[in-house]
Amino acid sequence: xxxxxxxxxxxxxxxxxxxxxxxxxxxxxxxxxxxxxxxxxxxxxxxxxxxxxxxxxxxxxxxxxxxxxxxxxxxxxxxxxxxxxxxxxxxxxxxxxxxxxxxxxxxxxxxxxxxxxxxxxxxxxxxxxxxxxxxxxxxxxxxxxxxxxxxxxxxxxxxxxxxxxxxxxxxxxxxxxxxxxxxxxxxxxxxxxxxxxxxxxxxxxxxxxxxxxxxxxxxxxxxxxxxxxxxxxxxxxxxxxxxxxxxxxxxxxxxxxxxxxxxxxxxxxxxxxxxxxxxxxxx
Numbered sequence: 001x002x003x004x005x006x007x008x009x010x011x012x013x014x015x016x017x018x019x020x021x022x023x024x025x026x027x028x029x030x031x032x033x034x035x036x037x038x039x040x041x042x043x044x045x046x047x048x049x050x051x052x053x054x055x056x057x058x059x060x061x062x063x064x065x066x067x068x069x070x071x072x073x074x075x076x077x078x079x080x081x082x083x084x085x086x087x088x089x090x091x092x093x094x095x096x097x098x099x100x101x102x103x104x105x106x107x108x109x110x111x112x113x114x115x116x117x118x119x120x121x122x123x124x125x126x127x128x129x130x131x132x133x134x135x136x137x138x139x140x141x142x143x144x145x146x147x148x149x150x151x152x153x154x155x156x157x158x159x160x161x162x163x164x165x166x167x168x169x170x171x172x173x174x175x176x177x178x179x180x181x182x183x184x185x186x187x188x189x190x191x192x193x194x195x196x197x198x199x200x201x202x203x204x205x206x207x208x209x210x211x212x213x214x215x216x217x218x219x220x221x222x223x224x225x226x227x228x229x230x231x232x233x234x235x236x237x238x239x240x241x242x243x244x245x246x247x248x249x250x251x252x253x254x255x256x257x258x259x260x261x262x263x264x265x266x267x268x269x270x271x272x273x274x275x276x277x278x279x280x281x282x283x
Contacts, residue, residue: 005027007230012043016044016212016213016214020249023251035236037102040129041107043066048066070130099136104127104142105142112127149241150181150183166178177224188216190210192204193205202240225276259281
């Protein structure tokens with residue numbers, strides 16, 4: 001049986017803090033899971049957002065800035081692993097090399113959508129600009145499911161009749177409709193549960209789409225209170241596992257020696273000042 005670490009959506013922008021990616025990288029090295037899965041939407045790609053085009057907040061956004069911050073963020077995440085192997089002085093085959101899987105999200109897919117809408121951009125823009133493969137990630141196409149030890153991962157799962165993401169507030173209804181163990185990001189919620197089957201087996205679902213230190217402006221003052229962190233799945237076998245939640249606050253206390261709201265107040269006051277999530281953490 002193997003261990004998975006699951007990293008929900010990070011949605012990195014040129015203005016968002018990425019200190020937590022270093023914490024996560026250090027935690028991966030410490031825990032040494034067999035598999036690391038990234039939910040997708042690692043990069044936000046705000047310069048290609050069709051929702052904000054023409055609005056005041058769109059001014060100043062640039063594709064090159066989005067690519068640069070995504071590459072820098074991935075370097076922060078992966079550097080602890082790189083440094084660990086560099087200091088081990090062991091044979092190459094004995095280095096710590098977990099399976100790395102990244103299921104592309106709809107934000108990264110903005111690149112392909114831009115090419116589809118403007119074919120003259122073909123060869124100018126590319127998914128490979130993000131550089132995920134350079135760090136050893138197996139990159140899976142947007143919405144293509146990947147099964148690992150009986151758990152099926154994708155950025156989100158769509159209703160085959162409508163093509164739209166499964167919704168609803170009940171994890172049990174999703175398990176009933178889908179019929180297999182799944183894990184997805186995309187939504188800024190946290191839901192988990194399991195469902196027994198008539199053959200004596202069980203299936204387990206996890207929806208978690210928030211792993212960032214900033215608040216999302218489009219969600220407003222009342223909708224940025226979601227749980228933020230990563231998931232560790234111990235003893236993964238046939239779609240079942242023992243789940244451990246690891247919050248960004250825990251990681252901050254572990255590697256910075258202070259609560260996450262204190263760290264943000266002292267290091268990123270411009271983010272802290274307007275963050276309802278941070279204010280809630282400090283109470």
